Each structure stands twice: as C-alpha cells, then as structure tokens.
Amino acid sequence: MKVILLVTIKKLGKSGQLIHVKNGYARNYLIPKEKVILATNKNIKKFENSILNLEKQQNEKILEANVRIKKIQSIKSIIIYKKSSEKKKIFGSVGVSDIIKSLALQGIFVKKQEIKLPNGLLRYLGEHTVIFSPYKGICTNISISIINSNS
Incomplete structure (x- = not known):
C-alpha cells in the first residue's frame, strides 16, 4: 500500500516521503495513529501544495530575519x-x-x-x-x- 508519511518514522522515512508498506501495517497502525495518509492522487496534490506553502512561509521568515539583522547591524x-x-x-x-x-x-x-x-x-x-x-x-x-x- 502506498502512503505519504506525515511524521518522520525511524527505519521508514522522513515526513512528506511517499513509501510502500504492508497493507495490515498501514490499516492497523499507521493510519489510525495518523502517521500517514493514503497516497491517492488527490492527497498527493494536497500534500505538495501544503509543502509549497510551508516553503513559501519559511522563505518569508528568512527574508524578514535578514532585514532585522541588517537593522541591528546598523547600530554600532x-x-x-x-x-x-x-x-x-x-x-x-x-x-x-x-x-x-x-x-x-x-x-x-x-x-x-x-x-x-x-x-x-x-x-x-x-x-x-x-x-x-x-x-x-x-x-x-x-x-x-x-x-x-x-x-
């Protein structure tokens, strides 16, 4: 069964990774514990969009931090x-x-x-x-x- 990891799990993969696990492991453990979602086309697109939004927010925070650093450095x-x-x-x-x-x-x-x-x-x-x-x-x-x- 193909699933997308929502959290990093040792020996399985990192968050956001598309992996293949046994059906029983996914149905009985990973899905009920909300550690994965099924890798349907809809879920893959949704997850990719959320990753893009997170990257965009992170880039904005980095730009804002650099502006604040320059402001601090202007003070001797x-x-x-x-x-x-x-x-x-x-x-x-x-x-x-x-x-x-x-x-x-x-x-x-x-x-x-x-x-x-x-x-x-x-x-x-x-x-x-x-x-x-x-x-x-x-x-x-x-x-x-x-x-x-x-x-």
Missing part, C-alpha cells in the same frame, strides 16, 4: 549605564530584558528568545558581545558597552 553598539564598584563589578547584572529595553529605545523591537547571552548575565563594566538570532541558523553579534553611572 548599545550603551547601558549601571552603578559599579571600584573593581568594575556592577551592582546587579545586565540581562536580556535590559538589552531589549535599550534596543526598544532605539526603535528596534526584539523578543526575549531572540537574544542569547553566551557567557551568562553581564556583571562587569566594559565591552561585551551577545548574539541576536531572529530565526534558526541566522544570527549576528551585538556589541554592548556597560559604563559606570556613579555620580
């Missing part, structure tokens, strides 16, 4: 003022929410999960680098300067 550096001790250790820390607020003041809005702190929270004065990743596999570095605000 983010400056954050924090009180600190004499040993250049700031009181508290600079986290993702502080970075998001600084970017929002410059007109760039990002989500919390798009900012990655490779070395954890920023706790010292100076230059730091964080990663902005708006879409999987697409990222850029953001330079952050933490400056003492003691008066």
